[in-house]
Amino acid sequence: MPIPRPDRSGSHQQQFRINKKKIYATQTVxxxxxxxxxxSLKYPHPLSACIDHIIPIAKGxxxxxxxxxQLAHWCCNRQKSDKLVEKQVFDQSLDLISNRILPQCYDWKNF
Ligand SMILES: [Zn+2]
Known part of the structure; x- marks a missing residue:
């Protein structure tokens, strides 16, 4: 076994493994x-357990x-990634529409 390097990805991987165990031990849904x-279902079964990033790493x-x-089915995690790509396109078109409708002078920070 190689000794893990204390670099960023190494510590994240370690933390991820710890949290994965915690989630598997505490979550069932x-x-x-x-x-x-x-x-009892193991990868590559589509309903096997996997860990889902609620906010994808690619989204910050x-x-x-x-x-x-969070705990997730492997297949749900896959479908979610697909949906996020679609949603991103949808959100961008929504922004374009809302920019025309909303008053430009409104200060949203007061909200
Ligand atoms: Zn699911």
């Missing part, structure tokens, strides 16, 4: 579809913080 996760989510991790 998929955070995406809300159905129970069967821990924390790679290993437990507050950004």
């Amino acid at each position: 998929c955070g995406i579809c809300g159905k129970p996760v069967d821990f 989510g924390h790679p290993s913080d437990i507050s950004n991790l």
